Amino acid sequence: MMDLDKIIASLREGKHIPEETVFRLCLNSQELLMNEGNVTQVDTPVTICGDIHGQLHDLLTLFEKSGGVEKTRYIFLGDFVDRGFYSLESFLLLLCYKLRYPDRITLIRGNHETRQITKVYGFYDEVVRKYGNSNVWRYCCEVFDYLSLGAIINNTIFCVHGGLSPDMTTVDEIRTIDRKQEVPHEGAMCDLLWSDPEDVDTWSLSPRGAGFLFGKREVDQFLEKNNVELIARAHQLVMEGYKEMFDGGLVTVWSAPNYCYRCGNVAAVLKIDDELNREYTIFEAVQAQNEVGNAIIPTKKSQMDYFL
Amino acid sequence: MERIIQQTDFDALSCKLAAISVGYLPSSSLQRLPVDLTRKYVQWHRDYLLSLKKFSRRAFGKVDKAIRLSFPVMNYGTYLRTIGIDTAILDFLNANEQVQVVNMGCGSDLRMLPLLQMFPHLTYVDIDYNDSVQLKNKILRENENLRSTLELSGEDATELPVLIDHKRYKLIACDLNDITETTRLLDTCTNRDVPTVIISECLLCYMHETESQSLISTVMTKYTHGLWISYDPIGGSQPNDRFGTIMQSNLKESRNLEMPTLMIYNSKEKYASRWSIAPNVIVNDMWEVYNTQVPEYERLRLRSLQFLDELEELKVMQTHYILMKAQW
Numbered sequence: 001m002m003d004l005d006k007i008i009a010s011l012r013e014g015k016h017i018p019e020e021t022v023f024r025l026c027l028n029s030q031e032l033l034m035n036e037g038n039v040t041q042v043d044t045p046v047t048i049c050g051d052i053h054g055q056l057h058d059l060l061t062l063f064e065k066s067g068g069v070e071k072t073r074y075i076f077l078g079d080f081v082d083r084g085f086y087s088l089e090s091f092l093l094l095l096c097y098k099l100r101y102p103d104r105i106t107l108i109r110g111n112h113e114t115r116q117i118t119k120v121y122g123f124y125d126e127v128v129r130k131y132g133n134s135n136v137w138r139y140c141c142e143v144f145d146y147l148s149l150g151a152i153i154n155n156t157i158f159c160v161h162g163g164l165s166p167d168m169t170t171v172d173e174i175r176t177i178d179r180k181q182e183v184p185h186e187g188a189m190c191d192l193l194w195s196d197p198e199d200v201d202t203w204s205l206s207p208r209g210a211g212f213l214f215g216k217r218e219v220d221q222f223l224e225k226n227n228v229e230l231i232a233r234a235h236q237l238v239m240e241g242y243k244e245m246f247d248g249g250l251v252t253v254w255s256a257p258n259y260c261y262r263c264g265n266v267a268a269v270l271k272i273d274d275e276l277n278r279e280y281t282i283f284e285a286v287q288a289q290n291e292v293g294n295a296i297i298p299t300k301k302s303q304m305d306y307f308l
Numbered sequence: 309m310e311r312i313i314q315q316t317d318f319d320a321l322s323c324k325l326a327a328i329s330v331g332y333l334p335s336s337s338l339q340r341l342p343v344d345l346t347r348k349y350v351q352w353h354r355d356y357l358l359s360l361k362k363f364s365r366r367a368f369g370k371v372d373k374a375i376r377l378s379f380p381v382m383n384y385g386t387y388l389r390t391i392g393i394d395t396a397i398l399d400f401l402n403a404n405e406q407v408q409v410v411n412m413g414c415g416s417d418l419r420m421l422p423l424l425q426m427f428p429h430l431t432y433v434d435i436d437y438n439d440s441v442q443l444k445n446k447i448l449r450e451n452e453n454l455r456s457t458l459e460l461s462g463e464d465a466t467e468l469p470v471l472i473d474h475k476r477y478k479l480i481a482c483d484l485n486d487i488t489e490t491t492r493l494l495d496t497c498t499n500r501d502v503p504t505v506i507i508s509e510c511l512l513c514y515m516h517e518t519e520s521q522s523l524i525s526t527v528m529t530k531y532t533h534g535l536w537i538s539y540d541p542i543g544g545s546q547p548n549d550r551f552g553t554i555m556q557s558n559l560k561e562s563r564n565l566e567m568p569t570l571m572i573y574n575s576k577e578k579y580a581s582r583w584s585i586a587p588n589v590i591v592n593d594m595w596e597v598y599n600t601q602v603p604e605y606e607r608l609r610l611r612s613l614q615f616l617d618e619l620e621e622l623k624v625m626q627t628h629y630i631l632m633k634a635q636w
Binding site: 111117120121122207209210236237239258261262264305307 | 319320323377379380382385389510541549550554559607612615617619624625
């Protein structure tokens with residue numbers, strides 16, 4: 001068996017993980033995820049986290065500010081990879097935690113956990129840069145196909161990466177999707193990962209080119225029909241870290257502070273306690289340091305960040 | 309500092325080439341390019357990159373790599389910057405019979421090529437640091453296609469500071485911080501009574517407050533009629549807006565690049581106040597340009613090129629870049 005604690009320690013320092021180790025981690029993760037439903041049942045208390053996007057420093061801060069996986073249950077709403085410089089380490093760290101503490105961590109698929117998107121937005125290039133070939137990217141993509149599409153907390157809070165789909169209006173319908181595939185360009189599975197809430201009267205086309213925009217009416221109908229109180233989702237940068245909409249029927253949680261190392265936003269996680277109270281924790285981007293104050297992981301500044 | 313600022317031209321070139329390679333540019337409708345120039349636009353830029361390889365393998369390697377790693381959000385920004393400036397130039401060219409364009413801090417920009425073909429009465433002046441225009445001169449003369457488009461000879465027929473002295477196109481070496489030299493060269497190469505377009509695309513942001521104001525005032529008083537088109541970042545003026553300070557520290561840390569006035573002219577209004585002697589000043593951030601100047605059919609075209617999964621980020625970035633048009 002693998003020494004997960006040792007791998008976790010290496011990942012936390014941004015160290016290189018041998019290809020063979022990644023292969024086994026991914027294989028073990030697939031076996032574990034295979035048995036989960038499309039919509040995982042989760043109990044309170046639980047902390048809901050939004051997009052991470054390879055910002056490993058900030059993922060470590062997130063755990064530090066919210067109790068840590070040893071003591072706290074987490075749901076991650078997807079978009080672990082792309083854009084930041086440590087997509088691989090961030091995703092593998094979450095997988096290791098999942099293997100080490102299976103009932104403490106739920107991972108939901110985001111729209112970036114696909115082959116097509118990771119080829120455009122950085123994860124593929126990061127792997128090729130770090131390994132000289134794309135094998136590790138392929139292993140990770142296999143895992144992406146097994147990630148859940150949603151979670152439901154105490155049968156009361158529905159968690160999803162993007163939002164709702166006009167094709168499926170109940171959680172039970174979502175449970176019937178054959179999710180073990182690359183995310184299609186249209187249809188319910190695509191919409192769950194791509195859609196956005198917006199001030200619209202009815203389903204509208206999304207400017208992103210995939211998914212839909214949905215409004216208060218669609219949210220209210222979904223809440224009533226499924227007997228839930230809240231939709232918790234991520235997917236959109238919120239400068240204040242979180243944003244409640246539609247009389248509190250939907251919340252966007254964003255967990256990547258100073259997104260792409262330049263947006264200047266703060267990040268948030270949402271803790272749901274046993275009485276279903278919502279408690280937001282806000283955190284900022286900080287350089288992760290060791291005990292003598294040196295940076296654990298170097299921040300790499302890209303050359304193309306600005307228009308010059 | 310001079311060298312560090314010159315290096316930013318390779319960023320601009322990379323962004324432009326990336327946007328071209330994916331198909332954002334050219335926009336035949338907004339850049340109003342006839343079919344043959346649409347095709348040539350792509351070829352000119354390709355030729356420029358190939359020719360660059362012969363003179364600086366290092367710069368070529370950097371640019372070539374950057375092209376392949378460009379994110380959609382950057383391609384959108386490059387598209388907006390390009391069509392924003394081009395539209396303003398084209399409107400002015402269409403409204404005036406004879407026009408001269410002065411592109412200050414031109415770097416490797418090639419917008420003179422289609423414009424000189426489209427407007428037979430146009431004269432065009434490119435000005436930048438000596439090293440930048442030396443490289444541009446070599447590249448333009450080395451590549452046959454570029455050379456024949458500009459009707460140049462293969463050799464350096466002319467001498468510093470006027471590297472290309474064609475009847476309709478001039479390439480001039482000048483430090484724009486030196487207002488005496490700038491004035492002298494503009495006097496020799498331009499006519500103060502001809503309606504003049506001044507372009508400053510990411511130029512003023514690298515200059516100090518005094519020098520940039522001096523350049524603006526001097527040039528504006530020189531020409532009887534003119535249009536100044538300026539594109540630059542602004543730091544942001546809203547409370548809790550940290551974009552500008554983060555930008556300054558990122559650029560300082562990663563490449564020792566400074567933008568001295570980013571937080572001084574941190575809003576659209578403050579930025580445009582430098583041209584207040586002009587009777588007609590319009591300033592928009594690039595998010596406004598996206599929402600008002602890009603028609604729906606064009607947005608559909610862009611959307612078909614790449615998934616844009618970064619609308620919020622696009623907005624954050626583009627509200628921190630502006631296009632200013634001052635007409636007098």
